[in-house]
Amino acid sequence: MSTVIRRMAPAGLALGMMLLSGCATEHGQVETAAAPMAAPLVPPPPAAAGPLVPGMGTIIPPGVSTPPVMPNYPKTIRDTGANPAVLSLYRQAQEAYAGGRYDQADELLQRSVDKDPHNPFIWQQLAMVRLSLKQPEQAEQAAEKSNTLARGNPYVEAGNWRLIAKARQALGNVQGATQAEARADDIARSLSGTP
Amino acid sequence: MARNKSFRFFANPAVRWLLIVLAIVFSLGLLVLSSVMVKLDQDVRNKFAGVRWVLPAQVYSAPLEIYPGAALGLPQLRHELDRLGYRAGEELVGPGTYIPARDSLRVDMRAFAFWDAAQPEQRIEVRGDDKSIGSLRVMGSDQTVDLLRFDPLLIGSIYPSHGGEDRVLVKLSEVPPLLPQALVLVEDHNFYSHGGVSLRGILRAMLANLRAGHTVQGASTLTQQLIKNLFLSNERTVKRKLTEALMAILLERHVGKDEILEAYLNEVDLGQDGPRAIHGFGLGSQFYFNKPLNELQPHEIAMLVAIVKGPSQFNPRHAPKLVTERRNMVLKMMADAGIITPDEYQDAVRRPLGVTAGGGGGAARYPAFVELVRRQLASLYQEQDLTSEGLRIFTTLDPHVQEALENRITADVPELEKSRHMAEGTLQGAGVVTSVEGGEVLAVVGGRDARYAGFNRAIDTRRPIGSLAKPFVYLTALEHPDKYNLQTPLDDAPVELRLPTGQVWEPKNYDRQLHGTLPLYLALAKSYNLATVHLGLDLGINPVRQTIAQAGFDDVPEVPSIFLGAIDMSPLDVAQIYSTLAASGYRTRLLTIRAVLTKDGKPLNRYPFKLQRTLSEGPVYLTTWAMRKVIELGTAHWAMSVLPPGQSYAGKTGTTEDLRDSWFAGFGSDRVAVVWVGRDDNKPTGFEGATGALRVWGRLIRDLGAKGIETLPPSDVENVMVDPASGLRSGPGCAEAVEVPYLRDSAPQQYAPCANQSQSAPMNWLKSIFK
Numbered sequence: 001m002s003t004v005i006r007r008m009a010p011a012g013l014a015l016g017m018m019l020l021s022g023c024a025t026e027h028g029q030v031e032t033a034a035a036p037m038a039a040p041l042v043p044p045p046p047a048a049a050g051p052l053v054p055g056m057g058t059i060i061p062p063g064v065s066t067p068p069v070m071p072n073y074p075k076t077i078r079d080t081g082a083n084p085a086v087l088s089l090y091r092q093a094q095e096a097y098a099g100g101r102y103d104q105a106d107e108l109l110q111r112s113v114d115k116d117p118h119n120p121f122i123w124q125q126l127a128m129v130r131l132s133l134k135q136p137e138q139a140e141q142a143a144e145k146s147n148t149l150a151r152g153n154p155y156v157e158a159g160n161w162r163l164i165a166k167a168r169q170a171l172g173n174v175q176g177a178t179q180a181e182a183r184a185d186d187i188a189r190s191l192s193g194t195p
Numbered sequence: 196m197a198r199n200k201s202f203r204f205f206a207n208p209a210v211r212w213l214l215i216v217l218a219i220v221f222s223l224g225l226l227v228l229s230s231v232m233v234k235l236d237q238d239v240r241n242k243f244a245g246v247r248w249v250l251p252a253q254v255y256s257a258p259l260e261i262y263p264g265a266a267l268g269l270p271q272l273r274h275e276l277d278r279l280g281y282r283a284g285e286e287l288v289g290p291g292t293y294i295p296a297r298d299s300l301r302v303d304m305r306a307f308a309f310w311d312a313a314q315p316e317q318r319i320e321v322r323g324d325d326k327s328i329g330s331l332r333v334m335g336s337d338q339t340v341d342l343l344r345f346d347p348l349l350i351g352s353i354y355p356s357h358g359g360e361d362r363v364l365v366k367l368s369e370v371p372p373l374l375p376q377a378l379v380l381v382e383d384h385n386f387y388s389h390g391g392v393s394l395r396g397i398l399r400a401m402l403a404n405l406r407a408g409h410t411v412q413g414a415s416t417l418t419q420q421l422i423k424n425l426f427l428s429n430e431r432t433v434k435r436k437l438t439e440a441l442m443a444i445l446l447e448r449h450v451g452k453d454e455i456l457e458a459y460l461n462e463v464d465l466g467q468d469g470p471r472a473i474h475g476f477g478l479g480s481q482f483y484f485n486k487p488l489n490e491l492q493p494h495e496i497a498m499l500v501a502i503v504k505g506p507s508q509f510n511p512r513h514a515p516k517l518v519t520e521r522r523n524m525v526l527k528m529m530a531d532a533g534i535i536t537p538d539e540y541q542d543a544v545r546r547p548l549g550v551t552a553g554g555g556g557g558a559a560r561y562p563a564f565v566e567l568v569r570r571q572l573a574s575l576y577q578e579q580d581l582t583s584e585g586l587r588i589f590t591t592l593d594p595h596v597q598e599a600l601e602n603r604i605t606a607d608v609p610e611l612e613k614s615r616h617m618a619e620g621t622l623q624g625a626g627v628v629t630s631v632e633g634g635e636v637l638a639v640v641g642g643r644d645a646r647y648a649g650f651n652r653a654i655d656t657r658r659p660i661g662s663l664a665k666p667f668v669y670l671t672a673l674e675h676p677d678k679y680n681l682q683t684p685l686d687d688a689p690v691e692l693r694l695p696t697g698q699v700w701e702p703k704n705y706d707r708q709l710h711g712t713l714p715l716y717l718a719l720a721k722s723y724n725l726a727t728v729h730l731g732l733d734l735g736i737n738p739v740r741q742t743i744a745q746a747g748f749d750d751v752p753e754v755p756s757i758f759l760g761a762i763d764m765s766p767l768d769v770a771q772i773y774s775t776l777a778a779s780g781y782r783t784r785l786l787t788i789r790a791v792l793t794k795d796g797k798p799l800n801r802y803p804f805k806l807q808r809t810l811s812e813g814p815v816y817l818t819t820w821a822m823r824k825v826i827e828l829g830t831a832h833w834a835m836s837v838l839p840p841g842q843s844y845a846g847k848t849g850t851t852e853d854l855r856d857s858w859f860a861g862f863g864s865d866r867v868a869v870v871w872v873g874r875d876d877n878k879p880t881g882f883e884g885a886t887g888a889l890r891v892w893g894r895l896i897r898d899l900g901a902k903g904i905e906t907l908p909p910s911d912v913e914n915v916m917v918d919p920a921s922g923l924r925s926g927p928g929c930a931e932a933v934e935v936p937y938l939r940d941s942a943p944q945q946y947a948p949c950a951n952q953s954q955s956a957p958m959n960w961l962k963s964i965f966k
Contacts, residue, residue, distance in 0.1 A: 085262030088341035106803055107311040107790075110633060115262075117632035117865060118905060141781070141806050148779055148812055152910055 073153040077121035086116045090125065097129055105129045120149040120156045127163045136170035139163060158187040232441065239445045242426055248461060249360045250585030250794060251352040254568055256561075256592040257635075257789070258309070258347040261321065261328050266900055268325040269300055271595075276302065278594060279348055280486035290316050291490040298324060301334060305487070307346035310589050310790035310798055314344050348594055349481055351565035353572060353581040358470030363477035364585065364794070367457040370488055374476060375456055376534045377500045381525055383417040387452060391418045391443035418443040421459045465499065466506040469648075473506075483511060485551045493535050494543035497525040498550075511550045519548055562648030563625075563641030564592050567767070568787045570654070575788075575800075585794030590787050591635035599898045600626050600638040600868075601645040607891045608643045608872060615881045622880060624891065625652035626870045627770040628899070631862060633804045634774060634783030639767070650875070657763040658856045658873060661849035662722045662830075662884065664743070664760035666776065666818050668731045669719050671742045673814040676941035681716040681817055682922045687726040692755060702728055702759060705850065705883070714922070716821040716935075720829030722848060724759055731758030745809035746772035747782050760849060769860050769869045776819060776845075777862035779909070780810035813911040813938045819845045820936050822861070823904065830885050831859070834893035842903025844896060848884030855879050857887030866901040868892055912936045918947035926950025 074080045077090055093108035109126045116122060123146035131139035143160040150156040161184035168177040204210060259275050261267060267275075273283070273295055281302065282292050293302035299322045306316040318334040331340040352361045367375065379386045385393045393416050400414035415423070422442045427435055446455065464472065465479035473482050479499050480488040491499070501521040502509040511518045523544050530540035568590055572581055580586065604624045612622035628638040641651035650656075672679040687710040692700040704710070704724050718726035731739055732755065739758065740751045748771060751762050767785065775782040783806045791799045822845035825831045826838070830848045838844060846861020857872040857880060872887040874880055880887065908914060916932045918925040922943065925932035929949040 083262065083264050085260075085264070085342040103798075103801060104311055107801065110789075110803060111260075113632050114630065114635075115260075117630075137807075138805055141808060144808055145779075145781055145806060148781075148909060151907055 071152075073155055074121075075155045077119065080119055080121065082116055082119055082121075086112050086119070086122070089115070090122060093125060093129070097125070097132070102129050102133045106133060118149050120146040120151075120153065120160075123149060124156060124159055124163065127160065127167070131163060131167055131170070134170075136167040140167035140171070143167065154187045154191050158184050158191065161187065232445070235438070235441055236445045236448075238426075239422075239442050240449055243446060243450060243458075246425060246458065247583070248362060248364055248585070249583045250364060251354040251359070251361050251583070252572070252581045252586040252588050252791075253349060253363065254351040254353065254565055254588045254590060255347040256350050256590060256594050257637075258307075258344040259594075260342060260344050261331065262342040263328055263330050265328045266326070267323075267328055269295070269298070269321070269323050270325055272300060272321065272323075272328070275345075275595065276300075279345060280484070280490075282486075282490075287318060289490065291486055298322060304343065305346045307344075308796045309344065310792055310801070314346070317343075319343060347589070350561050350590070350592060351568075352471070353569055353586075353588070354471055355578070355582045359472065359582065360474045361468075361471045361478055362461060362474040363481060364461055365457075365475065365477040365488055367453055367460065370460060370476065371491060371496065373493060373529075373534060374488070374491070374496050374500070375460070376532075377496055377525060377529050378460075378503070379417070379456075380528055380532050380534065381500050382420070382503060383415075386417050386456075389416055389447075391445070391447035392416060392440045415439075416443060417459050418447055418455055421455060421462060422446060424462050424464070425458070463503055464506055465502060466510060483550045492543075492546075493529070493539055494522065494526065494546045495549060497529060497543065498522045498548055501525045511548050515548055515550075522548070560646065561592060561597060561639075562646065563651045563653055564590070564597065564636070564639040564787070566641070566648070566651050567636065567639055567654055571787050576791075586799065587792040587794065587796070588788060589790045589792070591630075591637060591789060592639075592787070593637040596628050596866075596899060597638035597640075600628055600640050600895060603891050603895045603898065604640050604870075605643055605645060607894065611872065611882065611887055611890065617880075621874060622872065623652060623875055624870065624872045624888075625656060625766050626868065626891065626895070627653050627766045628869075628895075629770050629774050629785055629867045631774065631777045631865050631867055632783075634778075634785045634806075635789075635804075636767075636770075636785050636787045637866075652871065652875075653766045655765065656871065656873075657765050657768075658871065658877075659760055659851045660762055660764050660769060661760040661851040661856065661858060662724075663764075663769055663773075663847050663849035663858050663860050664757060664762055665719055665722065665727050666822055666847055667742045667746065667772070668727055668734070668739050668758050669715065669821060670776075670810065670814055670818040671734050671739050672715065672730055673817045673938075674742075674811060676814075676938040679715060680937050680941055681714065681821060681935050682917065682943075683715045684712045684922075685715050685718045685726040686712055686729055687718065687723045688729065690725055690728045690732075692728075692732075694754070700755065702756075716824055717829075719818075719821045719847075720824035720827075722825070722830045728755070728758050731755065742810070743772060745782070746775040747784070747809075748772050760851070766869045766871045769858070770867055773860045773862060773869065774867045775810060776815055776822075777864075777867045778806070779812050780808055780815040781806045782809040783807075812909045816909055816912050817936055817938070819904065822847055826861070830883075831861075831889050831893075833885060834889060834896075837893040837897050839897060839900075839903070843906060844901070845904060846889075846892070848889055850883040850885075853879040854881050854883060857882035857889075858884050859888035859892040861892060861896070863896065863901040863903050864905050866896070866899055868895055868899075868901075870895070908936050911939045913939055913942060915942040917943065918949055920949070921947040923947035924950065 089108050089112040093105045096105035106129050112122045123142050127139045127142035143163040147160045161180045165177045165180035287303040290303050290305040301320050304317045307314045320332045320334050323329040354361050397414040461475040466473040509518050526543050529535045608624035626640045639653045641653045702724050743751050783804050788802050790801045826834050844863045849858030860869040870888040870891045914934050914936050916925045918929040924946045928951050
């Protein structure tokens with residue numbers, strides 16, 4: 001849990017908090033699925049569904065419009081609070097990759113996964129390596145896995161979609177590649193603030 | 196006169212003829228002998244040059260890795276080092292030694308060539324406490340280290356199943372000099388001066404044997420012993436003895452003493468381990484002392500030399516007294532010859548043999564795991580290559596995890612047995628632990644006697660999995676967010692189904708009760724059969740079969756009873772399908788092998804994990820959420836009493852008809868564990884999943900320090916606060932809200948009646964369920 005929190009960084013996600021505080025009455029109890037700390041860190045859902053549909057004759061919207069706040073997502077593996085051992089393996093893997101020693105890089109990243117299985121940066125690097133190892137299917141899967149673990153981190157996801165585009169290209173899936181590229185572009189645009 | 200006589204004698208034609216014949220026979224004899232010699236000479240040269248040591252593949256565990264922050268306390272590190280055959284002491288006297296202290300541990304790490312890099316010998320100071328590693332520093336410098344890998348444990352070898360030679364090859368230049376010195380001293384004093392056969396040795400042996408009245412001393416030189424072991428039979432005939440002597444003489448003409456000695460060191464028979472013959476000092480050292488040859492101390496070297504005389508008679512594990520006597524005699528000879536000092540002698544004779552217990556080192560420790568490795572290897576390599584080419588197999592076995600699993604099964608299964616007053620030895624158990632990502636099999640136990648290399652229940656027991664199948668029924672449902680979510684009411688009502696065979700299938704709940712309408716997740720958490728069957732029938736048999744196949748097991752019969760787990764699986768099979776759930780829907784074929792190297796350490800093959808997303812992440816998340824409820828408030832609630840507080844784990848109990856099999860399978864964020872408890876004769880045990888296997892599983896997860904599940908939902912899932920009474924969105928007025936995950940856009944849009952007012956909701960009927 002703690003690593004995720006660190007990875008997701010303090011995000012001012014008021015909505016979840018409000019839901020929590022709104023529901024926990026003085027004599028009430030809240031059963032949370034996620035540990036209490038996790039809830040406020042969830043990225044904001046898409047702008048709260050406008051006028052809420054009244055249920056069974058009741059009114060309410062506890063709908064509070066929150067200004068879209070971009071959570072402070074980690075940009076590199078260093079920001080994830082990863083252990084120095086993992087950082088060391090990751091760095092060695094990058095060096096091996098740069099030196100064209102892809103098998104070794106793959107091995108080092110697998111060792112990193114053993115120690116920090118839910119770090120999206122490791123899986124992303126693994127996707128790069130597997131692309132170079134001419135294993136586009138594995139590259140796509142690893143990039144998707146990275147997306148699964150990125151939990152909305154646009155810095156990671158943009159890179160992953162570019163890798164997925166390349167992998168699909170290599171697999172002859174031109175349409176899929178174009179779609180992936182478009183998703184990467186969308187994320188890049190949202191990051192740079194241009195519409 | 197006499198001359199005349201003799202002349203006349205030779206003048207006799209008969210004598211002349213006899214002499215001529217004799218001369219011819221003699222010449223022919225010489226001719227034959229020389230041609231035999233030439234042939235033998237050629238044979239010896241060819242055979243010796245062509246000696247290919249039978250080198251069974253060596254199987255290694257995963258290496259122990261330590262790094263600052265690793266959750267490994269110093270006492271545990273000591274334990275791990277002891278397992279690796281490192282010796283504690285007051286000073287570092289070479290690789291494989293360490294100095295323990297309260298808040299630090301200094302260790303001289305052995306060099307080891309891993310498949311991806313070489314780890315040099317290093318002296319490291321580890322600082323830490325009894326919970327974790329604090330820092331690592333190279334001794335004598337300020338250099339800190341981020342990560343260290345210890346040499347892995349040799350856990351077995353792949354020799355032919357009908358038995359055969361096993362050895363670890365050594366080079367003369369790498370063995371401690373004391374070993375060949377002591378060996379020559381005891382076995383063949385004139386080794387460096389004789390030419391293959393020692394006349395002095397023969398005379399000395401004859402004298403000794405005459406004096407004793409029977410054979411007490413052999414006269415074979417090391418060269419003769421080598422010839423016999425390599426090329427000849429064991430028969431005691433004059434012809435064999437003569438051939439041996441001739442070949443020894445011939446061999447010495449072509450091959451140097453060092454080469455002969457090195458071959459001897461690798462060939463010598465040092466004992467038997469079931470069907471496995473222990474050959475050579477390299478393996479002998481591992482087999483008896485669980486450490487490499489170059490770390491042996493004088494008393495250990497003396498013991499190995501002592502047993503050369505007859506390893507079945509001088510078996511250190513069966514005849515320690517006899518062996519100690521002979522070892523001490525060897526030590527005396529070593530001291531007399533001056534190859535050890537009087538002080539070393541005094542020290543050595545006082546020491547116990549120091550032989551490790553059991554079958555020897557790691558080699559026989561993990562039969563169930565090694566058997567699994569052997570089967571996976573058999574599909575990848577030719578038997579011939581595995582049993583003779585000296586391949587080095589690097590596996591995923593984690594000795595620490597393996598020990599935890601063994602301890603639990605060997606402690607808990609007998610305890611369970613006792614609690615039901617069953618006859619001793621009736622109840623069996625098996626288990627598998629895997630990593631969540633990467634699909635590595637970390638531990639396998641095939642029975643309550645984990646050292647017994649017999650029937651491997653973790654792989655070969657295929658039993659119905661009972662309710663372990665249920666999560667896959669619910670997952671199939673949750674893949675249809677338009678129809679099902681965790682709050683969807685299910686009907687736990689009687690079912691009667693006419694099967695194509697004409698039989699009527701009428702399943703019952705375990706408690707024989709009906710539970711009315713209840714939310715989907717609770718039906719799973721409480722493991723209600725009838726609600727599950729209704730759900731399964733709505734979904735259809737094939738979609739559920741397909742889900743299980745996507746998780747990694749495709750031998751599922753096409754019958755409705757699969758909803759309740761009428762699927763025969765082994766614990767390993769279950770680990771496969773549960774690991775796909777644990778890894779958010781990515782299936783990775785479970786692997787035991789990471790890499791294979793040639794005997795020279797060159798990479799031959801790597802077996803990287805390959806992942807494939809086969810199940811959608813969102814529905815898997817929802818299913819896992821419900822499986823967490825199994826532990827939080829369902830059938831596995833007992834586990835809460837042993838699991839670390841504040842951590843969340845997901846799992847499922849499984850019980851089969853008449854309580855024959857008790858299962859539990861579950862996972863945290865880094866470990867998947869599956870435990871089966873039952874009887875080999877498949878008779879009822881009296882245990883449900885919750886009262887049997889869960890007891891083992893819960894304590895196992897605790898002992899492993901397995902991390903809880905990371906509960907942050909994926910992007911296509913949203914957590915919504917709902918009012919349990921109505922199943923609608925809750926609001927400030929709702930007293931008892933629960934947070935439930937939904938696939939995006941499938942959460943209820945309507946607000947509960949209580950949301951902004953005092954509670955006056957209809958549908959209060961549901962509320963009681965959540966209380």
